[in-house]
Amino acid sequence: MTPINPSGLWKKRLGDWVINPYVGCEHGCYHCYCPAMPGVKFNNDGHRQRDWGKYLLPKHGIVEALREQLRNFTPDKAKKTEWGDGWVLMSFLTDCYTPSEAKFKLTRQCLQLLLEAGHKVRLQTRSALVERDFDLLVAHKKQVLLGTSLPYLDDALARALEPRATAPTRRLKMLQKAFDRGLEVYVCVAPFMPFHDEVVMEEVLQSIEPLHPREIFCEVLNPKGDNIAMMREALAVKFPAEAERMTNYSPESWAKFTWQVLSIGLKKNNRFIPWPDTQRFWKTHLNSKQTKFLDAYLPSKSMREEALSA
Numbered sequence: 001m002t003p004i005n006p007s008g009l010w011k012k013r014l015g016d017w018v019i020n021p022y023v024g025c026e027h028g029c030y031h032c033y034c035p036a037m038p039g040v041k042f043n044n045d046g047h048r049q050r051d052w053g054k055y056l057l058p059k060h061g062i063v064e065a066l067r068e069q070l071r072n073f074t075p076d077k078a079k080k081t082e083w084g085d086g087w088v089l090m091s092f093l094t095d096c097y098t099p100s101e102a103k104f105k106l107t108r109q110c111l112q113l114l115l116e117a118g119h120k121v122r123l124q125t126r127s128a129l130v131e132r133d134f135d136l137l138v139a140h141k142k143q144v145l146l147g148t149s150l151p152y153l154d155d156a157l158a159r160a161l162e163p164r165a166t167a168p169t170r171r172l173k174m175l176q177k178a179f180d181r182g183l184e185v186y187v188c189v190a191p192f193m194p195f196h197d198e199v200v201m202e203e204v205l206q207s208i209e210p211l212h213p214r215e216i217f218c219e220v221l222n223p224k225g226d227n228i229a230m231m232r233e234a235l236a237v238k239f240p241a242e243a244e245r246m247t248n249y250s251p252e253s254w255a256k257f258t259w260q261v262l263s264i265g266l267k268k269n270n271r272f273i274p275w276p277d278t279q280r281f282w283k284t285h286l287n288s289k290q291t292k293f294l295d296a297y298l299p300s301k302s303m304r305e306e307a308l309s310a
């Protein structure tokens with residue numbers, strides 16, 4: 001097992017490297033596209049996308065393997081990448097503070113090893129369980145960025161769509177506590193929902209303003225695998241109007257809605273960072289001016305210059 005692996009997520013300014021202590025995530029968010037990603041699909045003992053949230057495979061042995069890897073994988077080596085900032089993202093294909101982390105403590109042990117070795121760690125979680133590890137984070141505050149997703153602040157809606165994650169208003173409080181302890185924070189307005197609008201965006205942006213987030217990322221709900229069908233089913237009983245608004249939500253409408261939402265966000269906040277997928281598909285749905293504008297958010301200087309001179 002190689003715990004830390006290179007990651008393409010630097011293209012979203014999230015990190016050059018990623019470490020996932022678990023396969024699966026007990027939060028079971030219906031929008032989640034992790035179960036449709038190869039890193040999960042081929043390592044999940046044959047579970048289907050619809051089983052997401054119902055299984056968790058802890059990577060027993062990851063702590064020992066990480067200790068071994070860190071003998072050679074130094075912070076200097078971590079910086080030798082195209083983006084070159086060396087952040088290790090924890091995690092991408094799971095939530096490193098999935099509820100069973102309270103028992104297994106794999107995240108805490110890995111985090112401790114990484115921080116003591118001098119690595120910079122970006123923690124991404126939808127769980128207030130991270131507060132358990134504030135002692136470690138505060139002791140290494142210059143090496144840490146803590147972020148959560150706040151696509152909206154409606155706890156009832158979140159209960160329907162992210163059934164076992166910490167409620168968004170509680171996640172906001174968790175970030176506030178982190179900020180009060182001197183930790184640098186960031187926020188992902190993700191996934192922004194097709195039935196939401198400028199008012200919801202404004203509410204989220206205002207709520208996080210006092211935390212001076214280092215970055216505000218945004219991604220519009222991305223249709224992958226069965227996630228849209230599962231969300232519509234989850235919304236049908238208590239949120240029928242929202243379920244209806246998702247009828248016919250497709251990759252095409254995703255591309256158009258993404259541009260609308262990013263335009264709103266960029267007008268409202270200059271720390272707003274779009275997460276466009278700079279792939280051919282995306283570009284077929286935008287004009288060249290829009291594409292060039294979004295490409296300018298690519299993190300590496302050479303990529304940005306190349307995009308702007310195209």
Ligand code: SF4
Binds near residue numbers: 165
């Ligand atoms: S918390 Fe993150 S990884 Fe877990 S189900 Fe939700 S979106 Fe997926």
